[in-house]
Amino acid sequence: MLPYVFRRLLQAVPILLAVAALIFVLFSVIPGDFASSQMADGRTNVDAETIARMNKQFGLDKPLPQRLAQYVGGLATFDLGDSFRTRQPVTTLIAERLWPSLQLAIAAMFFAVVIGVPLGFLAAVKPGSWIDMLSMVFAVSGLSLPLFWLGLLLMYAFALTLGWFPSFGYGDGDPRYIVLPAFALGVAPLALLARTARAAVLEVMHADFIRTARAKGAGSYRVLRQHVLRNALVIVLTTLGLQFGSVLGQAVVVEKLFAWPGLGSLLVDSVTWRDIPVVQGCILTIVLFFLIVNIAVDVLCAVVDPRIKYS
Amino acid sequence: MTRFAGFLLAGAACALGLAAPAAAQQKAPLSILRVIDADNYDPIRSTATAAAEVVYMMADTLVSVDFDMKTIKPGLAESWTVSPDGKTYTFKIRKDVKFCDGRPMTIEDVVYSLKRWTEPGNKSPVAFRGGPVQDIRAEGDSTLIYELKEPYSDLLFQLALSFASVLDKNTVEKLGANFGVQGFNGTGPYCWVKWTPRQELVLKRNPHYAWGPPIYKDPKPQIEDIVWKVIPESNTLMAAIQAKQADVTYYMPYIALDTMQRMPGMTVQRQENYIYDVFMGFKVDKPVSKDPAIREAVNMAVDKQAIAKAIFFGKGTALPSLLNPAVLDYDKDTVAKTPKHDPAGAMKLLDQAGWKPGADGIREKDGQKASFVVYGIRNEVNPRISEAMQADLRKIGVELKIQLWDATVAWGKLATQEFDAFYMAYPYVTATEALNLYFASRQAPTPNRMNWKDPKTDELLKTAATAVDPAKRKEAIGAVQMQLTDANVWVPLASQPLWLVAGDRVEGARAHGIYGAGLYKGLDIKLKR
Numbered sequence: 146m147l148p149y150v151f152r153r154l155l156q157a158v159p160i161l162l163a164v165a166a167l168i169f170v171l172f173s174v175i176p177g178d179f180a181s182s183q184m185a186d187g188r189t190n191v192d193a194e195t196i197a198r199m200n201k202q203f204g205l206d207k208p209l210p211q212r213l214a215q216y217v218g219g220l221a222t223f224d225l226g227d228s229f230r231t232r233q234p235v236t237t238l239i240a241e242r243l244w245p246s247l248q249l250a251i252a253a254m255f256f257a258v259v260i261g262v263p264l265g266f267l268a269a270v271k272p273g274s275w276i277d278m279l280s281m282v283f284a285v286s287g288l289s290l291p292l293f294w295l296g297l298l299l300m301y302a303f304a305l306t307l308g309w310f311p312s313f314g315y316g317d318g319d320p321r322y323i324v325l326p327a328f329a330l331g332v333a334p335l336a337l338l339a340r341t342a343r344a345a346v347l348e349v350m351h352a353d354f355i356r357t358a359r360a361k362g363a364g365s366y367r368v369l370r371q372h373v374l375r376n377a378l379v380i381v382l383t384t385l386g387l388q389f390g391s392v393l394g395q396a397v398v399v400e401k402l403f404a405w406p407g408l409g410s411l412l413v414d415s416v417t418w419r420d421i422p423v424v425q426g427c428i429l430t431i432v433l434f435f436l437i438v439n440i441a442v443d444v445l446c447a448v449v450d451p452r453i454k455y456s
Numbered sequence: 457m458t459r460f461a462g463f464l465l466a467g468a469a470c471a472l473g474l475a476a477p478a479a480a481q482q483k484a485p486l487s488i489l490r491v492i493d494a495d496n497y498d499p500i501r502s503t504a505t506a507a508a509e510v511v512y513m514m515a516d517t518l519v520s521v522d523f524d525m526k527t528i529k530p531g532l533a534e535s536w537t538v539s540p541d542g543k544t545y546t547f548k549i550r551k552d553v554k555f556c557d558g559r560p561m562t563i564e565d566v567v568y569s570l571k572r573w574t575e576p577g578n579k580s581p582v583a584f585r586g587g588p589v590q591d592i593r594a595e596g597d598s599t600l601i602y603e604l605k606e607p608y609s610d611l612l613f614q615l616a617l618s619f620a621s622v623l624d625k626n627t628v629e630k631l632g633a634n635f636g637v638q639g640f641n642g643t644g645p646y647c648w649v650k651w652t653p654r655q656e657l658v659l660k661r662n663p664h665y666a667w668g669p670p671i672y673k674d675p676k677p678q679i680e681d682i683v684w685k686v687i688p689e690s691n692t693l694m695a696a697i698q699a700k701q702a703d704v705t706y707y708m709p710y711i712a713l714d715t716m717q718r719m720p721g722m723t724v725q726r727q728e729n730y731i732y733d734v735f736m737g738f739k740v741d742k743p744v745s746k747d748p749a750i751r752e753a754v755n756m757a758v759d760k761q762a763i764a765k766a767i768f769f770g771k772g773t774a775l776p777s778l779l780n781p782a783v784l785d786y787d788k789d790t791v792a793k794t795p796k797h798d799p800a801g802a803m804k805l806l807d808q809a810g811w812k813p814g815a816d817g818i819r820e821k822d823g824q825k826a827s828f829v830v831y832g833i834r835n836e837v838n839p840r841i842s843e844a845m846q847a848d849l850r851k852i853g854v855e856l857k858i859q860l861w862d863a864t865v866a867w868g869k870l871a872t873q874e875f876d877a878f879y880m881a882y883p884y885v886t887a888t889e890a891l892n893l894y895f896a897s898r899q900a901p902t903p904n905r906m907n908w909k910d911p912k913t914d915e916l917l918k919t920a921a922t923a924v925d926p927a928k929r930k931e932a933i934g935a936v937q938m939q940l941t942d943a944n945v946w947v948p949l950a951s952q953p954l955w956l957v958a959g960d961r962v963e964g965a966r967a968h969g970i971y972g973a974g975l976y977k978g979l980d981i982k983l984k985r
Contacts, residue, residue, distance in 0.1 A: 196868070406652070406655045409652065
């Protein structure tokens, strides 16, 4: 198993480099620059000389290949450069924001798993029942609701009307602050997990080996626990992994709405200000997280299902 | 079980007993909400309102501006005199001032800070505001001489801006480029504690501070701690104020102001003298917009009242003239000269000028269609303004082609000659400042994007800028206002209002608004609990 994990991690290196180069080139060719964005409040005389001076200051006057080579060289030493805007190292900025983002992603997936998976299993065990109907209505609604709107609704209901939770902020670790953003972020994966779990269980329940187990006299509970759930879990785990990875990307909207100081809000701000080193750093971190979660899920699948062997 | 319950009760009682006096002494910080953070808080390096609004609380200027936005009052300077030729300003500096770290402010700190702002070598984007400086020097330990190459009538107003803040020389030199990023040491009523970029900036009361400007009732700060919090999403900001999770903001969406006014305990007040104007400017050398008849007809066709109402949800006002009536040296006679909303009159004017309707309804003259391109920044108001104007102009047979740009691209685009007209919103403190900035020939192509090059304007602007006598300044800058109004170089649209919203815990908050700083020094504000 360890050689497999090591090989997967090695494979991630060229992917990361390719992503880094792609982001770098994309942000270099799209219109707009940091110098102009600095003048965006309209209080200054913007002239070509000022913009040229600022571009030189940040090394933006050099040819693209030279800048790209410098950037990739920096990556080799884990140097993501300095923020144009705050002059702080990008690694420092990301380090400050990574933990709040991870907290949010973990909490969102906690909601999704704790509610979504049992809901899907229940719906599959009693297909056509009111539980099935209700869970699927919930699942479809959860997938269809725009995240921004859902966040506002939650804020209105639970912060403004009931006053149970704060409407924004991080709260220095106070758990009440994470509830609304995490639930808003967790609803879509929750819905998807419920649907996936239902489909997986239904599929396994119609498999030949289940019929065989029943023919051999195994009780319903035993069939469900030992045969159906374990087999369905592999599919659920794979979905879970994919969702976990993408939640960090989707957090952009939630973090902005709830003023949550995570990677997503850092990314949005940095795009607005054309703070390219920070944008690149944030995207790379999200990609890296996605890759790591996927490797972890592959390993977990092998643990759950002994038939899966990695070499 | 009983013993356990008793233990718990005793513990709770002890905890309450210990906590109660502490709670009585310490109030939660004043929480001020805003939508954007600054990139740094070095007064000479940032032009953003987001920097100025905090710098005003952390540092002082030689003079201050009263709530009327027209009267200069003392600040760090107790008094001042101006030489008869208007070139030398002599400031008597207070001797009782201390920085946040407790070190007494010296005249060297004042000279150092003002030189740092104005010297070209420091490349401050706002150095021009300091005027044509000959020399800034100390005389004795409490007299500052600000010597100019030529008179500069706006100097006192510019010295009241946050860029001219007096800073601790030692801290500036110690932190270098990180001044205003990693730390700050000023003489303001509140001191820098901690900045978490894009999240919050924490300030603490300056324990020495007792030299607040005389525009306030109490020269000392009344609050222990202030936290400036950033909430980029305006709906969340609104909810946070309603849920009493924060105390004050002047970034409340206009659409929510009526709701706020209806809420018990909420104070909503407008700064009537706040100056932040929205206008459309014409390039006067482009094929269509060079025709004065077109410019006048556009001014007549546009329903400014409707636009002001639409973009500010009834909380803003249409501009009656080229400049804001609240500004120093405003010429009220320009109101009568400014074209009134009269689409029928606009059509008649165009007919008389030879612009005849074409087959597609767009007017033509000498094979030239009455069509022009407007550029602007894609912000919250420009899309609505441009679409409303497009509809108004279509009715008189003039075509408006709209091209709005992302803020990171817009300033580059607005420096080109690709467009015929442009939208702009800008704050200013005096008429002389605003018009010198935008209409002097030397300012073309930016910010004189109109390409307005007129010797008479230049002469009058120079007269106003260098006037020693305020009456002469007013006369000269009034003549410029009249000339530009006659030429219809701009379509003055609306005055963006400043509304301060404060929760029931706050008392004494009053909207100021210099350079967008709604709370200015933050004095006179008290917390009830």
